[in-house]
Amino acid sequence: MAIGSPVRQSSIQQRLADALQMRVANPRTRNLLWGIFFISPWILGFLAFMVYPVLGSLYYSFTDFNVLLFEADWVGLANYREIFTQDRLFSLTLLNTLRYAVMFVTIATILDILAAFLLSLRVKGLSIYRTMLFLPVMTPAVAAAMTWVWILNPKHGLVNGALALIGIEGPPWLASPRTALFSLVLVAVWASGRAVLIYLAGIQDIPGHLYEAAEIDGANPWHRMRFITLPLLTPQMLFNVVTMLIGSLQEFAGPFIMTGGGPNNSTLLYGVYLYRRAFQDLRMGIAAAMAWFLFLVVLALTLIIFRTSQRWVFYDR
Amino acid sequence: MSARKLSRREMLKLSGAFAASAMLAACAQPAPAPAPAAPAAKAEPTKAPEAPKAEPTKAAAPAAAGAQRVELWTGFGQGRMADAENGAVKRFNESQNKFAVEHIVVPWGDIVNKVVAATAAKNPPDVYRGWAWVVGDHAPIGGLTDLTPFISADATFKPEDFWPGTLEQMKYRGKYYGVSISTMVQMLYYNKDLMQAKGVATDKIPDNLEDWEAIGEKLYEKQGNSINRVGFCPWIPGDAIWMWAPTRNVPVWDAEQGKCTANNDQMVEMFNWQKGYAKKYGTEALQAFASSYSGNNYGRNTPDGVYYTGKLAIWALATWLYNDMKEYGPKVNFGVTKVPSPKGVKGKPAYLQANLYLVPTGCKNAAGGFAFGNFMSSDPWVALNKAVPDSVTPSRKTNANNADVEKAAPWIPMAREIIADAWPIPSMPSSGAYGRNLSDALNRVLWDNVDPKVALDDAVKATQIDVDKALKKS
Numbered sequence: 001m002a003i004g005s006p007v008r009q010s011s012i013q014q015r016l017a018d019a020l021q022m023r024v025a026n027p028r029t030r031n032l033l034w035g036i037f038f039i040s041p042w043i044l045g046f047l048a049f050m051v052y053p054v055l056g057s058l059y060y061s062f063t064d065f066n067v068l069l070f071e072a073d074w075v076g077l078a079n080y081r082e083i084f085t086q087d088r089l090f091s092l093t094l095l096n097t098l099r100y101a102v103m104f105v106t107i108a109t110i111l112d113i114l115a116a117f118l119l120s121l122r123v124k125g126l127s128i129y130r131t132m133l134f135l136p137v138m139t140p141a142v143a144a145a146m147t148w149v150w151i152l153n154p155k156h157g158l159v160n161g162a163l164a165l166i167g168i169e170g171p172p173w174l175a176s177p178r179t180a181l182f183s184l185v186l187v188a189v190w191a192s193g194r195a196v197l198i199y200l201a202g203i204q205d206i207p208g209h210l211y212e213a214a215e216i217d218g219a220n221p222w223h224r225m226r227f228i229t230l231p232l233l234t235p236q237m238l239f240n241v242v243t244m245l246i247g248s249l250q251e252f253a254g255p256f257i258m259t260g261g262g263p264n265n266s267t268l269l270y271g272v273y274l275y276r277r278a279f280q281d282l283r284m285g286i287a288a289a290m291a292w293f294l295f296l297v298v299l300a301l302t303l304i305i306f307r308t309s310q311r312w313v314f315y316d317r
Numbered sequence: 318m319s320a321r322k323l324s325r326r327e328m329l330k331l332s333g334a335f336a337a338s339a340m341l342a343a344c345a346q347p348a349p350a351p352a353p354a355a356p357a358a359k360a361e362p363t364k365a366p367e368a369p370k371a372e373p374t375k376a377a378a379p380a381a382a383g384a385q386r387v388e389l390w391t392g393f394g395q396g397r398m399a400d401a402e403n404g405a406v407k408r409f410n411e412s413q414n415k416f417a418v419e420h421i422v423v424p425w426g427d428i429v430n431k432v433v434a435a436t437a438a439k440n441p442p443d444v445y446r447g448w449a450w451v452v453g454d455h456a457p458i459g460g461l462t463d464l465t466p467f468i469s470a471d472a473t474f475k476p477e478d479f480w481p482g483t484l485e486q487m488k489y490r491g492k493y494y495g496v497s498i499s500t501m502v503q504m505l506y507y508n509k510d511l512m513q514a515k516g517v518a519t520d521k522i523p524d525n526l527e528d529w530e531a532i533g534e535k536l537y538e539k540q541g542n543s544i545n546r547v548g549f550c551p552w553i554p555g556d557a558i559w560m561w562a563p564t565r566n567v568p569v570w571d572a573e574q575g576k577c578t579a580n581n582d583q584m585v586e587m588f589n590w591q592k593g594y595a596k597k598y599g600t601e602a603l604q605a606f607a608s609s610y611s612g613n614n615y616g617r618n619t620p621d622g623v624y625y626t627g628k629l630a631i632w633a634l635a636t637w638l639y640n641d642m643k644e645y646g647p648k649v650n651f652g653v654t655k656v657p658s659p660k661g662v663k664g665k666p667a668y669l670q671a672n673l674y675l676v677p678t679g680c681k682n683a684a685g686g687f688a689f690g691n692f693m694s695s696d697p698w699v700a701l702n703k704a705v706p707d708s709v710t711p712s713r714k715t716n717a718n719n720a721d722v723e724k725a726a727p728w729i730p731m732a733r734e735i736i737a738d739a740w741p742i743p744s745m746p747s748s749g750a751y752g753r754n755l756s757d758a759l760n761r762v763l764w765d766n767v768d769p770k771v772a773l774d775d776a777v778k779a780t781q782i783d784v785d786k787a788l789k790k791s
Contacts, residue, residue: 066790067437068460068678086782088775089757155543155609169541175608176601177764263604264764265757279430281750281783282458 061288068282079289089265089273090290094297096181097270101248103185105241108192112240113233116199117225130200133193141191145257148187149174174259177266184254184267195240202236203229234313242305246298270294384410384417387685390432390445392425401703408699409692416685432677436460441677444686447495449486449671449741453748456489457791462676464493467687474691482669482741483712489744490791495673496690497712498703501635502735503560503667504728505529505657506642509650511536511546511630519652526564526657529631536630537598544598544606549631551591553607554615554623558755560633561587563665563740564658569751570743575788577780579755580773588762588769590659595763620645635670639728640708653728655735669739671712701725710736746787751780 024030036043061079063072083090119130136144151158152173160170173183210228219227252271255261261268261276270290278287393402399422406420421442423431429451435441455461468474476484483500487493509519515535523529533549547553551561562569567583570576594603615629616622617638623629624638625646633656642651658664674690676683693699700716705725710732711717717736723729742748758772 064786064790066458067433068455068458070437070439082782086779088779149612153609154605169543172601172605172608175605178601262760263608264760276753279433280753281747282433282454283783283786 057288057291060285061292063285065284065288066282067284072285075285079285080293083286083289083293087286089268092265093268093270093273096266096268097249097251100181100185100251100269101245103182104188104248105244107185108189108195108244109237109241111189112192112195113199113230113237115196116203117229119196119200120203130197133196135193136191137193139191141253142257144187144191145254149258152183174267175263177264180259180263180267184251184258187254187258188248188251192244195244198236198240199233202233206232231314234309235315238305238309238313242302245301245305249294249298249301384414385682385685387416387418387444387682387689388442388680389418389420389686389689390423390428390442391420392423392428392446394422394424397706398703401699401706405693405696405699405703408696409689412692413688416682416688418685418689433460436677436679439679441680442686443680443682444674444676444689446498447673447675449495449673449744450748450752451675452486452489452494452673453744453746455675455677456492456494456744457746457787459790460678461494462678462680462683462686464496464676464687464690467684467691468493471691473695478713478715480669480710480712480714480717480736482736482739483671485741486669486671486744487673495671495675496687496694497671497673498690498693498699499672499707499709500712500736501637501670501672501709502732502739503555503633503635503656504639504653504731504735505631505633505655506624506638507532507631507652507654508627508629509652511627522652522654524657525660527660529657533631539598539602542599542602544602546627547603547606547629547632550594550598550603551633552594552759553603553629553632554611555633555635556752556756557591557759558752559668559742560656561591563668564656565662566664570745572743572745575784577751577777577784579751580770580777584773585769588759588773591759592762592769600763617641618645622646625649636708636710636728636732638708640706653731655731665738665740666735667739669736669741671741672709697721745784746791747780747783750783751776754780 024033060072062074062076064075064078065072115133119126119133123129150156152160154160154170154172154175157170157173159173163170171179174180206229210232211224214224214228250271251269252275255267255269256272256275259267261272274287274290274294277283277290389406391402393399403420406418410417423445428445429447432441432445432447452461468476479487479497480500483497487495487497507519507522512519512532517532517535523532530549536546536548537544538546551557562579562584565583565587567579567587568581569579569584571578610616610623610628613619613622615624617624618641620626622641622645624632624642627649639653642649655666674686674693676686676690680686693703695713695716697716697719700711700713700719701722705722708726708728710729711719711722716722717729717733745751754776755773758769758776761767761772762769
């Protein structure tokens with residue numbers, strides 16, 4: 001009899017069921033056990049690839065961890081002390097990352113809402129514009145970063161080439177500490193089309209009668225935007241601001257590929273430095289401590305936003 | 318046979334059982350290779366349990382059935398270097414019947430990280446192609462197999478046949494951790510046509526830094542704030558620290574004390590010299606030039622590269638560019654000489670970096686890994702067919718002095734002269750981090766006007782923390 005034939009499958013199933021039947025009398029418990037059995041591959045995956053690394057990194061953050069031999073010597077808070085008191089680049093990268101996150105979240109939020117508002121107008125070729133805005137999200141981060149390196153090339157780049165046509169000497173973009181971080185922000189904003197779609201869905205979800213009532217009351221387009229659209233978009237804003245903030249604090253691919261953290265460490269973001277400490281300097285304990293500190297920063301900022309959201313997010317319509 | 322359909326519940330049960338068995342199977346240890354070397358001790362680098370006996374060479378004999386598998390990782394995936402590497406593997410497999418090497422290509426940029434991950438997972442390759450700095454970074458923390466017992470047992474292995482600097486980089490604290498195939502040193506390249514166009518004679522070239530700088534100054538080409546051609550700049554295209562420190566005999570490492578010493582007056586003087594270029598030509602303008610052309614190693618493998626289009630007039634770089642110049646810029650009339658020291662300083666002519674075959678800790682076949690590395694280092698055919706295309710110098714003097722190699726590589730006589738007196742980057746812990754920290758210090762001086770002594774003190778202090786940690790483990 002071939003393995004996998006219905007008769008064989010039925011026999012395996014019967015034996016499993018019999019075993020369960022004999023040991024677990026309560027049908028609810030039995031069903032629960034079957035349920036757990038069904039989702040066990042995903043539970044195992046979650047435990048192996050999420051829970052274990054997370055708890056492992058917490059433990060390793062208190063150790064001097066030699067990744068090559070997989071040996072960890074307990075050092076208590078020494079790694080945390082080292083990053084706070086002896087590592088000049090730690091504070092620099094934290095500052096760079098906060099600056100990057102603030103610039104990105106602010107600019108992206110304003111431009112994405114504006115783009116969503118424009119897309120909500122009934123104009124010809126709307127689906128084309130929508131696709132254009134979403135395409136950068138679909139582009140692989142590495143390919144996009146490599147392309148932007150060329151686009152922003154100070155001498156041969158498309159941007160400076162276009163500026164030269166109208167007699168403007170373009171900035172050095174990624175080649176100067178003055179402009180490099182801002183250039184990274186621009187590239188990240190370019191790829192923030194996902195938020196536009198969420199804002200667009202939010203705008204389209206606003207009941208039309210509110211605008212009609214406002215128009216009857218004499219509200220002009222600015223008033224309608226200011227007192228209807230924006231307030232009713234605040235739930236989407238809350239979601240986008242939180243997810244963008246978390247993403248930007250963890251940013252890695254853009255600066256790693258486009259600048260490597262330079263020039264003069266002006267784009268050395270936290271994630272890039274963490275990678276450097278972990279995989280180039282092989283200081284895994286330090287890198288784990290940095291990762292946990294970043295988690296606490298992200299958690300604190302997220303909690304602050306959620307706490308203050310009661311004042312500026314409107315759910316009732 | 319019954320054609321009964323599976324119910325949803327049955328399907329889910331079977332899927333669950335299948336996924337669970339697949340996960341268990343994936344987690345199982347792979348079958349061991351035939352007759353592997355004894356496993357590595359956990360807390361220290363792998364000790365060779367039994368040194369191999371020298372195998373007689375069997376010309377054109379195929380790898381015998383039952384030969385032990387040796388997993389080799391390199392980045393030689395395409396072009397003439399891939400042909401040379403694969404040819405060498407074939408030759409090795411045919412030369413003996415104990416080991417069969419399998420070549421796996423891993424991108425150069427990832428190779429060390431992947432070896433680290435594989436070593437942590439207790440499944441590293443048996444041998445891989447790396448660089449001297451890996452010995453300093455990995456040997457102190459137990460990441461490499463101690464090859465000394467293999468070398469001691471090999472009567473054909475003659476340490477005195479290696480260049481002294483190369484031999485130093487194969488070792489950490491007196492033990493061997495790599496076998497070197499080739500050695501890189503630096504040369505000063507100059508574009509004769511550009512020099513002649515500015516009325517500079519090229520038949521008698523300067524022998525000191527200041528005179529080369531004076532020529533370089535004449536060859537700059539600017540347009541407004543933008544630089545179209547760099548005459549000479551210490552950090553374009555090469556490494557600003559290791560390239561120039563030996564020319565001034567700057568001490569950077571006290572091996573006896575285990576101390577970083579780069580925060581000294583000579584290094585301060587070197588930083589101030591480089592700062593002069595930032596002041597003269599503008600840090601931003603030089604950086605814009607570098608950023609515009611630095612892609613793909615300054616266009617090394619394309620005829621549009623800076624070396625071949627006259628965008629750079631005088632520059633210091635490794636010997637590996639020599640053959641590229643012939644291939645991608647056949648019409649460029651260029652010359653090479655030693656990297657110059659300042660007037661009155663009898664510095665070293667270059668820094669030296671060995672290319673090595675390394676055997677990670679915990680590999681399955683350390684004996685096979687060493688045998689292959691030793692073959693690559695010693696075989697004259699490999700020396701001719703591999704080192705010459707990449708214009709690096711064989712690490713064994715007998716190969717570097719080989720008449721066929723010399724005939725095929727016209728730059729070899731100068732490289733030999735440079736290597737004999739070159740400064741090896743020290744085999745010290747955290748040497749990679751040291752280089753990065755010193756570069757960061759220089760950038761602070763160039764961009765932020767930080768006092769060189771302060772910047773160097775910070776760099777040395779930061780590195781020393783990592784060094785002390787590594788030394789504590791070794």
